[in-house]
Amino acid sequence: MRSYLDFEKPVAELEAKLEELRAMAAQGDAVAIGDDIARLEGKARDALLQLYANLSPSQKTQVARHPLRPHFSDYASALFEEFDPLAGDRKFGDDHAILGGLARFRGRAVCLIGQEKGSSTETRIKHNFGMARPEGYRKAVRLMELADRFSLPVISLVDTAGAFPGLDAEERGQAEAIARSTDACLSLGVPNVAVIIGEGGSGGAIAIATANRVLMLEHSIYSVISPEGAASILWRDTAKAQEAAMNMKITAQDLLRFHVIDSVIPEPPGGAHRDPEAAMRATGDAIEAALGELDGLEPAALRKARREKFLAIGRNL
Amino acid sequence: MNWISNVVPKLSSFLNRREVPENLWVKCPETGQMVFHKDLEANLHVVPGSGYHMRMDPTARLRSVFDGGKWYDIGLPAVAIDPLKFRDEKRYVDRLKDARTKTGAQDAVKVGYGKLEGLPVTVAVQDFGFMGGSLGMAAGEAIVTGLETAASRGTPFIMFASSGGARMQEGILSLMQMPRTTCAIQELREAKLPYIVVLTNPTTGGVTASYAMLGDIQIAEPGALIGFAGPRVIEQTIREKLPEGFQRAEYLRDHGMIDLVVHRHQMRPTLARLCRLLMRAPAAAGEAKAAVKPTEDKPAEAPALPAPAANPAPASA
Numbered sequence: 001m002r003s004y005l006d007f008e009k010p011v012a013e014l015e016a017k018l019e020e021l022r023a024m025a026a027q028g029d030a031v032a033i034g035d036d037i038a039r040l041e042g043k044a045r046d047a048l049l050q051l052y053a054n055l056s057p058s059q060k061t062q063v064a065r066h067p068l069r070p071h072f073s074d075y076a077s078a079l080f081e082e083f084d085p086l087a088g089d090r091k092f093g094d095d096h097a098i099l100g101g102l103a104r105f106r107g108r109a110v111c112l113i114g115q116e117k118g119s120s121t122e123t124r125i126k127h128n129f130g131m132a133r134p135e136g137y138r139k140a141v142r143l144m145e146l147a148d149r150f151s152l153p154v155i156s157l158v159d160t161a162g163a164f165p166g167l168d169a170e171e172r173g174q175a176e177a178i179a180r181s182t183d184a185c186l187s188l189g190v191p192n193v194a195v196i197i198g199e200g201g202s203g204g205a206i207a208i209a210t211a212n213r214v215l216m217l218e219h220s221i222y223s224v225i226s227p228e229g230a231a232s233i234l235w236r237d238t239a240k241a242q243e244a245a246m247n248m249k250i251t252a253q254d255l256l257r258f259h260v261i262d263s264v265i266p267e268p269p270g271g272a273h274r275d276p277e278a279a280m281r282a283t284g285d286a287i288e289a290a291l292g293e294l295d296g297l298e299p300a301a302l303r304k305a306r307r308e309k310f311l312a313i314g315r316n317l
Numbered sequence: 318m319n320w321i322s323n324v325v326p327k328l329s330s331f332l333n334r335r336e337v338p339e340n341l342w343v344k345c346p347e348t349g350q351m352v353f354h355k356d357l358e359a360n361l362h363v364v365p366g367s368g369y370h371m372r373m374d375p376t377a378r379l380r381s382v383f384d385g386g387k388w389y390d391i392g393l394p395a396v397a398i399d400p401l402k403f404r405d406e407k408r409y410v411d412r413l414k415d416a417r418t419k420t421g422a423q424d425a426v427k428v429g430y431g432k433l434e435g436l437p438v439t440v441a442v443q444d445f446g447f448m449g450g451s452l453g454m455a456a457g458e459a460i461v462t463g464l465e466t467a468a469s470r471g472t473p474f475i476m477f478a479s480s481g482g483a484r485m486q487e488g489i490l491s492l493m494q495m496p497r498t499t500c501a502i503q504e505l506r507e508a509k510l511p512y513i514v515v516l517t518n519p520t521t522g523g524v525t526a527s528y529a530m531l532g533d534i535q536i537a538e539p540g541a542l543i544g545f546a547g548p549r550v551i552e553q554t555i556r557e558k559l560p561e562g563f564q565r566a567e568y569l570r571d572h573g574m575i576d577l578v579v580h581r582h583q584m585r586p587t588l589a590r591l592c593r594l595l596m597r598a599p600a601a602a603g604e605a606k607a608a609v610k611p612t613e614d615k616p617a618e619a620p621a622l623p624a625p626a627a628n629p630a631p632a633s634a
Contacts, residue, residue, distance in 0.1 A: 164554075165545070165546030165550045165554050166551060167559065169545070170544050170546065171572055172572075173530075173574045174526075174544075174545040174546070175521075175525035175526040175530050176574060178527075179525070179530040182496050186500060202483070202492060203523050203527075206492055206493075206496060223488060223489060224488055224489055224492040224523070225483070230485050234406070235406060244405075247403050247404060248401070248488040250489070255489055258489065260489050260490070307500040307503070311501075314454050314458075314493060317400045
């Protein structure tokens with residue numbers, strides 16, 4: 001049973017009808033309904049395409065957070081081989097919201113880092129819904145330094161509502177951990193590519209998304225604060241989240257226009273959750289292309305290019 | 318901008334100041350003690366009885382740091398105004414205009430260049446009074462400029478931070494100031510010049526998660542609130558009351574997150590001492606070492622920078 005987002009209702013109705021017809025067809029009168037099925041399939045597909053071509057920022061927020069949208073672990077198994085998650089920051093503990101380790105990506109050895117939100121109640125709790133504590137960022141720093149030492153490109157998959165706002169996280173220096181992680185990204189003498197696969201939530205995202213190439217999936221979002229957070233602070237009303245989402249310019253298309261990201265990875269019709277395999281394949285191709293552009297650059301040139309890229313953001317608006 | 322828009326804000330701020338007699342007496346937020354504003358000013362905005370550190374505007378701050386209360390203002394680049402066309406309950410351009418009228422400044426960060434016990438230093442001050450000291454493109458560009466000025470003139474960079482975090486009305490472009498300022502910190506680091514951060518009340522959010530936590534030396538003023546997430550957000554997350562003193566300067570020091578908590582009266586000599594040691598400059602003469610009381614004179618603010626003086630060579634040279 002497919003789960004639908006509220007705005008997908010017209011498509012849901014068409015697809016429900018389609019299911020009925022298919023069930024009837026299976027019972028025998030195939031000839032009579034065959035045409036109806038084909039016609040309805042076309043209609044449902046058109047409705048879906050139409051809907052997804054015109055998603056509002058708050059609808060994209062829902063798609064970006066869709067529970068069936070592929071997460072870090074899905075990408076890790078679909079696009080990478082020989083991936084061993086490496087644990088711990090060597091200072092305090094192991095954070096399960098940020099995972100990472102060595103892996104092979106289309107033949108080349110790389111370092112893979114990213115946030116995992118979890119996909120069931122149990123795993124969501126285990127991964128703290130993708131909200132990392134300082135240990136997570138310090139693990140990311142450790143892995144980046146490892147990658148740098150062994151000349152391995154770093155691939156980050158970003159999917160977080162933000163860093164965890166808890167007492168323990170503050171106590172152990174959440175802010176400093178994020179700052180050092182951004183610093184580590186900017187210090188890398190190896191190429192790094194970041195992909196916002198779902199939610200790019202504020203400092204918790206930028207800590208691993210400060211990369212030579214920053215890519216975004218078509219219906220992912222990237223913002224300084226969640227639409228709900230902005231609504232509660234600026235409008236003092238969480239019900240204004242839609243308005244906040246609209247105002248903040250959080251979509252991949254807007255961010256490309258502001259030159260904050262380098263490219264947008266198209267999603268399958270109806271979003272990545274409708275065809276995770278295709279979405280992940282397209283993401284893999286985009287990562288491969290981005291790495292290809294950075295091949296052969298010297299460490300100093302990579303650092304310089306990265307720095308210049310970020311310093312240029314906002315200067316030509 | 319015509320002459321009316323130039324004159325009217327100045328006129329109204331002049332009138333407002335005269336019409337608000339309660340400004341003459343300032344209440345200590347801790348003890349409720351009333352202090353005459355002149356006494357407070359003379360005491361560097363520290364409440365004489367309780368020792369509470371009140372906020373200090375950038376001009377007063379720069380005056381308290383530089384020799385003889387004199388410095389040169391560093392010209393700051395203009396940035397794009399409201400590229401998002403942001404509007405919450407009020408248009409962002411109007412909020413910006415109000416803040417400019419209220420403070421007489423263009424944005425939240427002011428940068429000065431001058432001498433500290435004879436040693437040339439570059440100092441940036443973030444004004445919480447300007448839209449909560451929020452970090453947007455202008456503030457980010459000011460900090461980048463300050464760091465680059467310090468790097469090119471071979472001086473230490475001292476950052477007085479105070480901010481509620483990112484300027485949400487600039488969306489992702491405000492988030493991008495986290496990596497952008499970090500780029501400039503790396504340039505200063507490569508020039509082997511000291512970066513000293515003074516955290517003042519309050520410093521939170523994306524500001525602590527970037528340049529405000531990346532100092533070579535981290536100082537905080539007594540009682541300053543410093544953290545990533547604000548106390549209210551944390552209480553909502555953990556559904557518990559926070560412990561006494563949580564996220565205060567002393568708490569951070571005791572948890573190993575900052576180097577020193579320094580009373581404002583000791584700030585100038587402490588900064589001078591640290592800069593001298595890090596720059597391997599000879600010890601100051603006895604007379605200059607004493608904390609200088611703030612003077613009533615207006616600082617000599619020159620419109621343009623003088624040619625770089627014979628700055629001491631960086632420690633690496």
